[in-house]
Amino acid sequence: MHSVWWTAVAAAGAAVLALIAVSIVHSAVARLGRRSVVPAEIAAHAHRPFQIVAVLLAFRLTLRISPVPVADGLLHFLGIALIVSAAWLIAAILIALEDAAESRYRIDVPDNRQARRIRTQVVMLRRVTIAAIVVVTLGLILMTFPEVRAVGASLLASAGVIGIVAALAAQSVLGNVIAGLQIAFSDAIRLDDVVVVEGEWARVEEITLSHVVLQIWDDRRLIMPTSYFTTKPYQNWTRQKSEVLGTVELDVDFAADVQALREELRHVVEAADLWDQRVCVLQVTDAVEGRVHLRALVSAPDAPRLWDLRCLVREHLVGWIRDHQPTAFPRTRAELATADATRNFGWTATRPVPHRPMSFEEGDDRVFSGSVDGEARAQQFTGPDPSLQSVVLAEQALLDEPADEADHDGEATDESTMHGLS
Numbered sequence: 161m162h163s164v165w166w167t168a169v170a171a172a173g174a175a176v177l178a179l180i181a182v183s184i185v186h187s188a189v190a191r192l193g194r195r196s197v198v199p200a201e202i203a204a205h206a207h208r209p210f211q212i213v214a215v216l217l218a219f220r221l222t223l224r225i226s227p228v229p230v231a232d233g234l235l236h237f238l239g240i241a242l243i244v245s246a247a248w249l250i251a252a253i254l255i256a257l258e259d260a261a262e263s264r265y266r267i268d269v270p271d272n273r274q275a276r277r278i279r280t281q282v283v284m285l286r287r288v289t290i291a292a293i294v295v296v297t298l299g300l301i302l303m304t305f306p307e308v309r310a311v312g313a314s315l316l317a318s319a320g321v322i323g324i325v326a327a328l329a330a331q332s333v334l335g336n337v338i339a340g341l342q343i344a345f346s347d348a349i350r351l352d353d354v355v356v357v358e359g360e361w362a363r364v365e366e367i368t369l370s371h372v373v374l375q376i377w378d379d380r381r382l383i384m385p386t387s388y389f390t391t392k393p394y395q396n397w398t399r400q401k402s403e404v405l406g407t408v409e410l411d412v413d414f415a416a417d418v419q420a421l422r423e424e425l426r427h428v429v430e431a432a433d434l435w436d437q438r439v440c441v442l443q444v445t446d447a448v449e450g451r452v453h454l455r456a457l458v459s460a461p462d463a464p465r466l467w468d469l470r471c472l473v474r475e476h477l478v479g480w481i482r483d484h485q486p487t488a489f490p491r492t493r494a495e496l497a498t499a500d501a502t503r504n505f506g507w508t509a510t511r512p513v514p515h516r517p518m519s520f521e522e523g524d525d526r527v528f529s530g531s532v533d534g535e536a537r538a539q540q541f542t543g544p545d546p547s548l549q550s551v552v553l554a555e556q557a558l559l560d561e562p563a564d565e566a567d568h569d570g571e572a573t574d575e576s577t578m579h580g581l582s
Contacts, residue, residue, distance in 0.1 A: 167226040174218035182207075182214045197263055201256035209249040216242045240301055247297040254289050258282045276350040280367055283351075284344035287369055339386040340369040349389060349396060354463045356395035357384060361463070397463050405439055406466045408456040408474045412481065416452060416488035418444060421477065425456050428476045434469040436461045451490050 186207050193200025220238045261282050265275035343349060344367070353364045355374065360382055362374035372389060374382040388394075397404055412421075422442040429435040439459035446453035456473055460466035481488050 167222070170226070171219050171222040174222045175215045178214035178218040179211060182211050186210070198257065198260045201260045201263075202253060205256040205259070206249060206252040209245055209252050212245040213242065213249050216245055236304060239304055243297060243300050243304075247293050251290055251293050254293075255286065258286050276352050277347055280350045281344045283367065284340060284369065288341075336370045336386045339390045340367065342390055343367060343372075343386055353399070354397040354402075356397070357382065357388075402462040403436060403438070403459065404463055404466050405457055405459050406470045408458070408470050408477070409445075410454045410456070410474075410477060410481075411451045411490050412454060412488045413491055414447070414450070414452055416454075416481070416485060418442070418452075418454070420485070421454065421481070424477065424480050425458075425473065428473055429458055429469070432469060432472055434460055434465045434472065450493060 186203060189199045190203040193203050216238060220235065220242060223235065223238070262279060265278045349355060349364055349367070349372070351364055351367060355362060355364060357374060360374070360376050362376045362382055364372065365375040365381070366373035367386070370386060372384045372386055374384060376382055425442050426440055429440050436459055439457055441457040443455055443457070444452055445455045456477070458466075458469055458473060460469050
């Protein structure tokens with residue numbers, strides 16, 4: 161009995177000493193956290209699991225070296241508790257490191273492409289690490305039971321067959337997990353990206369190992385498997401930057417004054433605070449079946465403002481045509497005649513429309529030329545270098561020049577000979 165009391169006192173003393181040591185370490189790490197984010201996050205997340213690990217470790221070591229026999233069940237329980245608390249400590253340290261990485265990259269700022277990429281990778285790594293820690297912890301706990309270790313030897317022989325069956329059964333799950341890791345590190349999509357998937361304009365709200373949550377513009381949620389984004393095409397409007405171009409299309413009659421509409425488009429976008437002053441173009445893209453198809457191209461800093469700008473431009477142009485050019489509305493022309501009509505066909509004289517000279521100074525009628533932005537856009541969709549092509553044509557002309565001069569000399573000789581004969 162005397163030895164039992166001394167063992168209990170020694171265990172309590174070891175636990176107290178362990179808590180004192182943990183407090184000293186925690187104070188040192190917290191002091192370092194005043195100058196760095198990583199120690200501060202570790203001190204905030206790992207303090208409590210560190211205390212539990214230290215106390216359990218002190219108890220178990222004291223009982224193991226005690227001369228008093230201790231029940232195997234108690235030591236087994238303390239071992240399992242120590243494994244669980246150690247896993248908790250490791251997970252807390254990893255989460256602290258991930259939170260420290262997230263705190264350095266903010267996604268609530270305009271230029272947050274790099275931050276969204278890091279945030280996506282950190283979230284995916286956190287889920288993978290926590291899942292791995294849980295699996296390893298359960299495995300270690302099961303291995304503490306002798307019965308499980310005995311059964312494990314027989315299971316190793318059929319592990320290959322079981323692995324094949326499990327892989328076939330979980331093919332879609334494993335495919336989504338691999339696709340999730342590929343998305344996280346390929347930088348194809350990131351959190352807060354604006355995408356168009358299955359005809360829906362949405363924002364990437366969450367990326368997991370199995371699915372991607374998309375917030376549609378009307379606050380609905382579209383849940384897509386991660387394998388979709390590695391096997392099917394989709395649009396990413398914020399892959400490099402958030403600036404985008406949008407079109408407004410109108411059908412008008414051949415009598416429409418296109419230059420006046422172009423000037424009115426410039427007037428309405430300059431008065432709107434949604435325009436980023438990059439692109440303002442009105443072009444005739446088609447003219448068939450008695451109608452002229454107009455396309456207005458405008459630009460905005462991001463997709464939401466582009467939507468409002470397109471609606472504003474469409475509404476203003478429709479109202480302007482109604483008030484200033486009512487003859488420009490699309491119409492269908494037809495001529496009715498009886499079967500025995502004998503009169504000749506002829507146009508009815510109408511008042512001529514005054515001609516308006518076209519102006520190319522501001523480039524409102526060109527998408528790939530006429531401005532610095534248009535020339536830069538044309539360079540992205542140009543094939544071989546035009547300058548090199550011009551050099552090749554010039555060299556070809558120099559090679560062909562002697563033959564041309566010889567032909568001219570021959571023609572001159574023939575003309576003089578014919579003149580002498582005459």
